[in-house]
Amino acid sequence: MITLESTDAAGIEQQAADLDFTLPIEQTDAWAQYQNTVDGRRPWGAYVIKQDGRTVAFISLIDYETHGYHYLRSVHGPAWIDKPSRESEAEVRQALIKAVRGKDKSIAFLRIDFWDYEGTFPVLSTVPYNExxxxxxxxxxxxxxxxxxxxxxxxxxxxxxxxxxxxxxxxxxxxxxxxxxxxxxxxxxxxxxxxxxxxxxxxxxxxxxxxxxxxxxxxxxxxxxxxxxxxxxxxxxxxxxxxxxxxxxxxxxxxxxxxxxxxxxxxxxxxxxxxxxxxxxxxxxxxxxxxxxxxxxxxxxxxTSAGRDVPIKKGFYRALTMLQSIRRSLRHKENSGK
The missing domain is CATH 3.40.630.30 (Gcn5-related N-acetyltransferase (GNAT))
Structure with a gap:
């Protein structure tokens, strides 16, 4: 059973150090504080991810505000101690959706890293990689x-x-x-x-x-x-x-x-x-x-795991993808006409 222990970036950093596990730089408190200096971004919270009481991963989330909506980004998070099974990763995804919905009604979607892409969507922006x-x-x-x-x-x-x-x-x-x-x-x-x-x-x-x-x-x-x-x-x-x-x-x-x-x-x-x-x-x-x-x-x-989108507000996220598709189509037509 997957459970989430709510904390902050400093909290997961300390617990990772106790396990002699090196977090990606983007999962550290130093990174969270740096993101807090960027307009439209702020540390949102973090979780220690446990499976049957044993710590298996960590995730620090940054709130991004853009074009009038909010989403949560975690670069190289969750940071898994060992590569997860498909089932464990899916359970973590559902646990995060539930936790975010319960804590913050403003969040439209999550952008976090996955090994298995089922139940997720290609990111609306940025260029993720899996190698x-x-x-x-x-x-x-x-x-x-x-x-x-x-x-x-x-x-x-x-x-x-x-x-x-x-x-x-x-x-x-x-x-x-x-x-x-x-x-x-x-x-x-x-x-x-x-x-x-x-x-x-x-x-x-x-x-x-x-x-x-x-x-x-x-x-x-x-x-x-x-x-x-x-x-x-x-x-x-x-x-x-x-x-x-x-x-x-x-x-x-x-x-x-x-x-x-x-x-x-x-x-x-x-x-x-x-x-x-x-x-x-x-x-x-x-x-x-x-x-x-x-x-x-x-x-x-x-x-490596790769950035993917996980809708929280599904209807709103569908509207974002449709808008993006229209914009790409218009850009393609403009470029074709040159």
Whole structure:
């Protein structure tokens, strides 16, 4: 039998630590406090999920207000201690629906991660993934390199020999003044066809999470920032959260050198793994452009649960999906007419 023990992000973090279980950064109290600084978001609550009295998972939920309605998001939650059975996951889904309905009548739907998609819907927005690359950071710099695919080892070694970039941890500099780093993100967005978040968003993330939970690594050529990454940390796990690069250095193996530098630096800090945050497949075809780079850093990819929507207000959610379908149809017609 599944039961939910109501608490907050700090509560699940303490109970996870008692079990020596590392939560995803998005399930921590530091993340909840960071989300509280973002307009339209606030920590909503959290649950310790138990099965027959034994703790099996944790979930921290953030209330998102958008377009006049509310939904709850839990990135990488529920965080299961062990991969759940289909039946257990379905029971947790029903328990969460009941709990949310009983506590907050304003919530339209949940957006949480599932292994089994039955009873859920594709997300209305964002791009979830169900496959990723996790790099083992244990054993030192040489071991990190040895465990890569052959082409990964080749490209990293070539970058160490030939790339003029100097790669270092620049967390303190980035927090003091992020403008030089943001210019690289703007150029990346223009090249790759997406809209960058406002600079304030990156600054708030760094300042709110603090250097214990967020680090900035940058590559410079002739003193100029040409690439950078933000890495999020919780205990001994790291996540490759944001990355960008100037077009002029795309052929100079700068990303290879920078990511290897990150892996080595994090390994020296005691991190045991870094999650490269998703690759493309049939579930997430728009991410396939990331595969060539990311997959060379580990021999195997890793399956993971993926973000899905769970309606709370079913009629309202149907209306949202219909509206989205109409918008997509109109965009398609507009693009076809060009």
């Amino acid at each position: 990723t690359v996790i790099v083992d950071l244990t054993g030192g710099d040489d071991e990190i390199l040895t465990r890569m695919k052959k082409r990964g080892r080749r490209d990293v070694r070539k970058s160490l020999r030939e790339s003029p970039a100097i790669c270092t941890d620049e967390t303190d500099q980035a927090i003091a003044d992020f403008s030089e780093y943001y210019e690289v993100m703007v150029e990346t967005a223009q090249r790759d066809g997406f809209s960058p978040a406002p600079m304030r968003d990156y600054v708030d993330m760094l300042s709110s999470l603090g250097s214990d939970h967020a680090r900035v690594f940058a590559a410079r050529i002739d003193g100029k920032v040409v690439a950078w990454s933000i890495v999020a940390l919780n205990r001994d796990h790291a996540v490759y959260y944001y990355a960008c690069m100037r077009t002029e250095v795309m052929r100079q193996l700068v990303p290879d050198k920078l990511l290897y530098t990150i892996c080595c630096a994090l390994g020296q800090r005691g991190c045991t793994q870094i999650d490269l945050m998703g690759i493309g497949n049939d579930f997430a075809p728009s991410l396939k452009s990331l595969n060539t780079f990311k997959t060379k850093f580990a021999e195997d990819t890793v399956q």
